[in-house]
Amino acid sequence: MHEISYQQAIIEAMVEEMRRDEAVVLMGEDVGTFGGLTGTTVGIIEEFGDTRVLEMPISECGFVGASVGAALKGVRPIVELGLADVSLVAMDQLVNSAAKMNYFHDGVASASAVYRLWSGFRPSGGAQMSQSNEAMFAHVPGLKVVMPSTPRDVKGLLKAAIRDDNPVIFFEPKGCYALLGEVPEDDEVIPLGQAQVKCSGADVSVIATGVMVGKALTVAKKLAAEGIEVEVVDPRTLRPLDTETLVASACKTGRVVLAQEASQFCGYCAEIAALLADQAFDSLKAPIKRVGGAETPVPLSPRMEPLVVPGEAAIEAAIHSVLG
Amino acid sequence: MPARKRTSLALSNKQLLRLYEDMSMLRAFDEKVSERCIRGEIPGLIHLGVGEEAVAVGVNAALQPQDKMVSTHRAHSHFLARGADPKAFMAELYGKATGCCGGKAGSMHLADPEIGFLAANGVVGGGLPLAVGAALGQRILKGDWVTLCFFGDGANNNGAFHESLNLAAVWELPVVFLCENNGYGISQSIHKQQRVANVADRAPAYGIPAEIIDGNDVLEVYETVRRAVDKARSGGGPILIEAKTYRTTGHYVGDSESYRSKGEVAKWQAKDPIVRFEKVLRRKKLLSTALKVEIEARITALVEEATDFAMQSPAPDPAAALTHVYCEGGA
Ligand SMILES: Cc1ncc(C[n+]2csc(CCOP(=O)(O)OP(=O)(O)O)c2C)c(N)n1
Ligand SMILES: [Mg+2]
Numbered sequence: 001m002h003e004i005s006y007q008q009a010i011i012e013a014m015v016e017e018m019r020r021d022e023a024v025v026l027m028g029e030d031v032g033t034f035g036g037l038t039g040t041t042v043g044i045i046e047e048f049g050d051t052r053v054l055e056m057p058i059s060e061c062g063f064v065g066a067s068v069g070a071a072l073k074g075v076r077p078i079v080e081l082g083l084a085d086v087s088l089v090a091m092d093q094l095v096n097s098a099a100k101m102n103y104f105h106d107g108v109a110s111a112s113a114v115y116r117l118w119s120g121f122r123p124s125g126g127a128q129m130s131q132s133n134e135a136m137f138a139h140v141p142g143l144k145v146v147m148p149s150t151p152r153d154v155k156g157l158l159k160a161a162i163r164d165d166n167p168v169i170f171f172e173p174k175g176c177y178a179l180l181g182e183v184p185e186d187d188e189v190i191p192l193g194q195a196q197v198k199c200s201g202a203d204v205s206v207i208a209t210g211v212m213v214g215k216a217l218t219v220a221k222k223l224a225a226e227g228i229e230v231e232v233v234d235p236r237t238l239r240p241l242d243t244e245t246l247v248a249s250a251c252k253t254g255r256v257v258l259a260q261e262a263s264q265f266c267g268y269c270a271e272i273a274a275l276l277a278d279q280a281f282d283s284l285k286a287p288i289k290r291v292g293g294a295e296t297p298v299p300l301s302p303r304m305e306p307l308v309v310p311g312e313a314a315i316e317a318a319i320h321s322v323l324g
Numbered sequence: 325m326p327a328r329k330r331t332s333l334a335l336s337n338k339q340l341l342r343l344y345e346d347m348s349m350l351r352a353f354d355e356k357v358s359e360r361c362i363r364g365e366i367p368g369l370i371h372l373g374v375g376e377e378a379v380a381v382g383v384n385a386a387l388q389p390q391d392k393m394v395s396t397h398r399a400h401s402h403f404l405a406r407g408a409d410p411k412a413f414m415a416e417l418y419g420k421a422t423g424c425c426g427g428k429a430g431s432m433h434l435a436d437p438e439i440g441f442l443a444a445n446g447v448v449g450g451g452l453p454l455a456v457g458a459a460l461g462q463r464i465l466k467g468d469w470v471t472l473c474f475f476g477d478g479a480n481n482n483g484a485f486h487e488s489l490n491l492a493a494v495w496e497l498p499v500v501f502l503c504e505n506n507g508y509g510i511s512q513s514i515h516k517q518q519r520v521a522n523v524a525d526r527a528p529a530y531g532i533p534a535e536i537i538d539g540n541d542v543l544e545v546y547e548t549v550r551r552a553v554d555k556a557r558s559g560g561g562p563i564l565i566e567a568k569t570y571r572t573t574g575h576y577v578g579d580s581e582s583y584r585s586k587g588e589v590a591k592w593q594a595k596d597p598i599v600r601f602e603k604v605l606r607r608k609k610l611l612s613t614a615l616k617v618e619i620e621a622r623i624t625a626l627v628e629e630a631t632d633f634a635m636q637s638p639a640p641d642p643a644a645a646l647t648h649v650y651c652e653g654g655a
Contacts, residue, residue: 029509029510029512030510030511030512032511032512033511033582033583034510034511034512034582034583037510055512055516055517057478057481057509057512057517057518058448058449058478058479058481058482058509058517059481059482059483060482061482061483062483085446085447086447086448088447089447089449089482089483089484123367123368124367124368124369124419124430125368125369126368126369126429126430126431126432126433126446127428127429127433127446128432128433128445128446128447128450129369129432129446294645294646295646295649296645296646296649297428297649299427299428299645300367300368300416300419300427300428300429300430300431300433301367301419301420301423301427301428301430301639301640301645302367302419302639303419303427303639303640303642304419304427304428304640304642304644304645306642307642307643307645307646308645
């Protein structure tokens, strides 16, 4: 084990996978010596050179489409798209090409690529650089969607995503980047589609994604002192979803809070709520409560943040509400 | 090319001095923004226009009050040159209630319809289609405005650029595409990202005329844009102007600038648009040292006033964050 940041864990995963498999290449804007807008491509071009680290012009639709074509021919691109907001420029290729290749080929060829999206809120990032748009992608059959919340998870899941034969949209919440955590030295691959109980408890389940996982754990610690046992579950992969782990937790506690950073309407948590309404209905002792961002674009002013960005207080209030 | 007559499209002495003062104001404003951003007073991601002032000021001098402007993530100089109130602008950067967009927009999403400033854009290339639409609006509504669209060299590799040029050409719209070619998109040199040497080389493919100009020469910018705008206004259709310039500060405040040499920056600093124009004015005996001091004092006062105003303004009511997601109008 060694302690590294979420950001560093991303670099390690990519470097190790690029060493393991020559077909793995890195594509994106400013990913060369500059080290990437996200700071996660530092040192990579120095090791692998510019045949495997491909700096892209500001042509997102073009190079995302090209990554799909290259993937069909056996290249395994890691595409750093930078801001999740900017990925929308390439939405056509992601949704209409990448997601459908395996289906169109009736299973004989697929577009194996990872699209890395730096998502969500950062202080005063502005409305076009703060969005958490995972639900848009999770809606699309043919795409896998991952959103890790810890250094260990991001490393193991990124490795799995790179090895997966499907297109994977890989969300890296900005709020997780500075997190530190223990990561194994060995080649740990965390399979896609496995949720994890981050802390177990008997009274209430908080199913949280991305940055909300850490916030939920803080609340869980606080409430433990008051004698309330909170179970925190992180789906980690949003599609395919590990329904079993989520349903089991809901059945165990009978009370559920769902937490996401994105605005709530038609958000990812609505899918979990529907799942639990269907499969855990008889065990539920209270209505399911959701915590999420406000129904607005993200404003610039720091003063407005608390009202728009969901925090620990909102999770705590929702827990009290389901406990009745 | 025939020798350019410096006195063409004759600007009065007063107007010439105004260009100088405006450029100096933009510089002083952005230097203050940089200082306050580094101090942590101004939040968020800030892209400065330092070194590129001649483009914004020359462009605006060529526009009429009714004309529209569409901008980029590097919007400060455009917004100020167009006539934004420095106080409301600074307050917006500070995220205050008195900001021109209520503290919701900030540096990258500025807008002010009163001065014909339609939108800045955080997504590179996102403004180009908007500008085409504003020009289409002029046609449909029989208006008299011309739309001027700023974009960076990096944006010319995005699909939005190509589609916009084609639309403007096919519809012969009154839009002037103004490329601020500062040689880089963040860390990436333009020469590594495209085979054609100039952004202007793209235009003929769409049937649009193009000109390449020295973007650090405010008079050349003014004259070229003035001719383009006049032509567009009289039904001559779109044009692309590529202004070669350079940002002498980083891509954003805090940029390591690891991708370029100090020597390269110094080379461009020697072509500083404000210093150059000062020489022109001195040669014409329009600018004395005493007048320069007077202008600087005026600008310092304006910038200080704007900063004090921003600092002292109240933060917005957090609940205001929830307003104006939708508009109230309509049936
Ligand atoms: C579509 C899109 N891709 C990438 C980014 C990230 N980004 C922000 S500014 C920038 C460089 C833009 O270069 P240019 O258009 O030349 O403008 P400059 O910054 O040089 O003024 C990039 C890549 C973005 N905001 N939008
Ligand atoms: Mg540029």
